[in-house]
Amino acid sequence: DTGVSQNPRHKITKRGQNVTFRCDPISEHNRLYWYRQTLGQGPEFLTYFQNEAQLEKSRLLSDRFSAERPKGSFSTLEIQRTEQGDSAMYLCASREGLTDEQFFGPGTRLTVL
Amino acid sequence: AQTVTQSQPEMSVQEAETVTLSCTYDTSESDYYLFWYKQPPSRQMILVIRQEAYKQQNATENRFSVNFQKAAKSFSLKISDSQLGDAAMYFCACGASLSGGGADGLTFGKGTHLIIQP
Numbered sequence: 606d607t608g609v610s611q612n613p614r615h616k617i618t619k620r621g622q623n624v625t626f627r628c629d630p631i632s633e634h635n636r637l638y639w640y641r642q643t644l645g646q647g648p649e650f651l652t653y654f655q656n657e658a659q660l661e662k663s664r665l666l667s668d669r670f671s672a673e674r675p676k677g678s679f680s681t682l683e684i685q686r687t688e689q690g691d692s693a694m695y696l697c698a699s700r701e702g703l704t705d706e707q708f709f710g711p712g713t714r715l716t717v718l
Numbered sequence: 719a720q721t722v723t724q725s726q727p728e729m730s731v732q733e734a735e736t737v738t739l740s741c742t743y744d745t746s747e748s749d750y751y752l753f754w755y756k757q758p759p760s761r762q763m764i765l766v767i768r769q770e771a772y773k774q775q776n777a778t779e780n781r782f783s784v785n786f787q788k789a790a791k792s793f794s795l796k797i798s799d800s801q802l803g804d805a806a807m808y809f810c811a812c813g814a815s816l817s818g819g820g821a822d823g824l825t826f827g828k829g830t831h832l833i834i835q836p
Binding site: 608609636638640645646647648649650653655660661664696698700702703704705706707708709710711712 | 722751755761762763764765768770809811813816817819820821822823824825826827828829
């Protein structure tokens with residue numbers, strides 16, 4: 606399968622812990638996006654990368670959220686000092702620069718106890 | 719910045735019938751893109767159809783077509799000959815390029831849950 610993959614698929618953590626999620630985009634896609642989807646809502650855009658450059662991060666929900674894409678391939682999203690309100694599905698998407706279709710991964714479901 | 723409104727939380731249609739899902743949007747961009755994505759239960763989002771705002775002709779993909787009314791900022795999805803596999807959440811989305819073409823950070827509506835009655 607050469608689609609977007611995300612790991613882990615599920616994460617349960619205690620409030621105050623740090624968590625990190627990984628996204629592997631489709632290999633030839635240079636743009637990578639992170640979204641958050643809470644129950645009953647559509648995805649909410651957080652940040653994106655073109656290759657290794659993070660071009661938009663003002664939408665990150667707080668300074669507890671950070672993302673990296675060090676070699677322009679996979680990306681990680683880290684949430685520090687998790688809060689119960691961080692419980693959500695975190696989606697990753699990628700696209701090739703000349704097209705406008707974003708391909709989504711299956712998401713990582715985060716539960717903060 | 720964009721806003722997207724889907725006013726129908728849930729729609730139900732008989733198998734083989736036609737259903738239309740509504741979407742309105744607002745954007746300050748002159749060049750933008752509109753999308754309908756499908757999210758089946760516990761499965762990932764899949765693009766159904768897309769429309770570049772500068773194109774007047776409505777997009778079609780097999781049984782799926784859109785009615786794009788730019789002045790009214792309306793972008794509805796019509797599904798013809800509904801099939802059981804069409805049952806899913808449908809999200810309307812709007813996006814503009816943040817850097818060099820295509821649509822970057824998409825703004826999604828809250829979704830419409832489509833039920834197909836056999």
